[in-house]
Amino acid sequence: MELTASRRTQAEPPPDEKIEQGSSKTLPMVVKIVALGTIGGLAAALTPALLSQQRWAFLIAIWAIVGALVFVYATKRYIPAKYLLPGALFLVVFVVYPILMTFQLSTTNFGDGTRTDKETTIARIIGGSAQQVDGARQFGLSVGQAGTDYTFLLVDAETGDVFAGTADGLAPLDAGSVTVENGVVTEAEGYTLLTKSEINTLSQRDGPLDGFAVPTEGGVIKAQGFQAVELYTPLEYDQATDTITNTETGTTYTPVQVGDRKYFTSESGERLSNQSWGENIGFDNYVRAFTDPRISSDFVGIFLWTLAFAVLSVATTFFLGLLLATALNDDRMKGQKIYRSVLLLPYAIPGFISLLVWSGFYNTEFGLINDLTGLSINWFGDPFWAKVAIIGTNLWMGFPYMFLVCTGALQAIPGDLKEAASIDGASGFVNFRKITFPLLLVSVAPLLVSSFAFNFNNFNAIFLLTEGGPFSPANPTAGGTDILISYTYRLAFGSSAQQIGFASAISVILFVLTGVLAAVQFRATRALEDVN
């Protein structure tokens, strides 16, 4: 019925189409102008921010996109490009760009301790060594401005003496020339006093008060909020030799390579600080992924389990879904609609909730499953049973999808084919095997491939159930149910130090693997299309 109906509409275009075409020409034009204008306006709005942050690549990319859009849509030519451009742009922005960024990150040692560049790291190490001099004086701080010069107006918190501090040093101020309230100078002859907000603004990075220091005999007086403290810094960096020297002890620290990073280390092997800095390390992360014996041995095991997990997840959900769909597709079945609605329930529940509820079911002593069955399996404590639990839960989570897909595909198979087969004497099962199933596969096979690719990276199913565990005390990074993506996640964001550069390298390898597998599968499903 439906088929014939749609064919009719194709054959006879609606008679009023031509009339509409003429009257609606202005509307698309307006829409087009508004849309292009909005995009151009957005780009223009972003430009000052990008200019101020010197993000040249972004700036060029944004205006290139705007240019391409205007070029393609403002003219009447380039009809195919009008259809291809949006898709191509989204592909570049949301797929190609992240992959390139991930790859770029995978050639660095980015992670904990290497988030800053070398210059910042050195500044932090030296700044972090500042200490109060013995019996350090504390001051109430105001900042006075005379012309373009700034002066610290300091009130000693203990004695109440008032000083003017500049880069030249500390000079006492006559008590008569200043007004002191609550331990800070509120008025001073010859100075305009800055408000707290002004001090805050001028103290921002590279501002005139950033790093403002008043030298004293024992060290320097530096601002600490709206107080000032007398400090000294024992460390000094020498750019020529690339070393940091502790002027108190005379120890010299030079950068020494450890793993993928460098630390300032003394001759006796003592590390000055745990702070290192980000560097490009080329393909070291990839070399490590394939040569580090612990990682490569983990990698093979995890890869095999990832494959098994994805294959089993697809196979179990597909066969259960197909079984139920075939059963419920039979006309003799009563209450089809009710059964179908009930079977969709697992699909209707947010995956997070069902996974968390299921993880409670598997508790050895207090969980529903052992309670109902009388078993005492330690589900998540044993690698084998943890795998069984994961496949089982994923079956529950995933079969409704397959059920839906199969129901749809079954209903699309014309009934006369089956009828013809049974007239030729085919039994129900032969009918299913020779007619229904091959026809079903034609439409379902691509979905199986995508389902495989999804499960290959099904982070939620693993992480919300077992978190990749169980682990052994000897190997805390690779658990019994870890798939590649959960393993990567632990490397990057796990409890121990984050290795984001290395995790990116694994991600890139994973991307290549998934791509190759999907390509192979799609090639295989092409054979199915011969059935048609």
Add this chain to the structure above:
Amino acid sequence: MRRISRTLAITASVAIFAAACSSGDSGGDATDGDTGGGDATTEAPPVRGDEELVIWTDAVKLDAIQAVAAKFATDNDITVGVQAVTDTRTAFLTANAAGNGPDVVVGAHDWIGQLVQNGAIDPLQLSPSDIAGYAATAVQATTYEGQLYGLPYGVEAIALYCNTDYAPDTYASLDDVIAAGQAAVDAGSVEVQLSQPVGNDGDPYHMEPIYTSAGGYLFGQNADGTYNADDLGVGKPGSIEAAKKIGSLGESGSNVLRRSVSGDNSIALFTEGNAACLISGPWALADVRKADIPYSVQPIPGFAGMNPAVPFMGAQAFYVASNGQNKSFAQEFVTKGVNNVEAMTTLYEQANLVPALLAVRDGITDEDTLKFAAAADGGAPMPAIPAMAEVWTPLGQAYSAIVGGSDPETSITQAGDTIAAAIAAS
């Protein structure tokens, strides 16, 4: 057991019902090829507010911090924004490195190692007389490599809750606690003697009192109280003794410690009256009070004839971001705005943490809080050194294996080797 599974079943069906009612159209997360994986991690990064002082914390502490911040805003006539940020530490590290992080961040003291390693926070310069006003362990906790990095406002440590129906006394030794619990189990009144989370991954945080009492230590301490990453105690003879003790309390021993008790159910077991005692922190207090059971709180005693039990002590503190836009206000807020009795009292009243400032403790009459204060003072600061990050997982796995019946000596030695190798590689 029946009761718990029934509760679980009810919870599950309510959840299923609620989910089915509320989100019938939100399918597509199980096997749908189009949705893509990793929904759990694609949360939008937090965006810094544009106030003159921006503070990041988590949702639990939001109200308390907001109260103090509001006062500071009025006093200095500026705008202050307090934002609750999920996964505050990681979000802060990332945002601070990118230059759009907050000016002040609030969090646990054991973050300090990682924050300093990434150059994300600045040391504070407080006068010695100011520092003297704080609990010694709190100052020790927030001091790292000789510098004070955080201003502590609250301290916490785990303690022993007992259901006084079954364990009415104040106990001098953990053996007596376990005996009282065992008597209640034998009488059929409860299922668990001492509810302490272990789970399949182990729980070194809650195991620390038992581990230290039985002779173990994690890192040796330098003369100034800081931890020495080169002196790892896991795998040393003391830790082997402790592992044996844990094994004897495990599933093949007296079954006091079990993997089926985890962070998910340890508190519920106690509040539902199924455990005689509970080892947990002040965060369980609200649930315990709500439950209709008679209870007592006391610092965890050690085993008879062994060392005292030393739990991890944690301090909550304010930090000044190294890359903040408003450093002057940030430093002023942390070193003056919070560093006074009035602000600390507000924080105590709103956040209900044991105050780190001793002057605030004087006015407290609540018995439970005082017990938790005693527990915190008797604890040792959780090591903040980056090497500690390598300890949690292997040690937890070892504990879980030992509780499950594996050989204590092999498991703990293996964990020690793994940890030592990981520290050496970093």
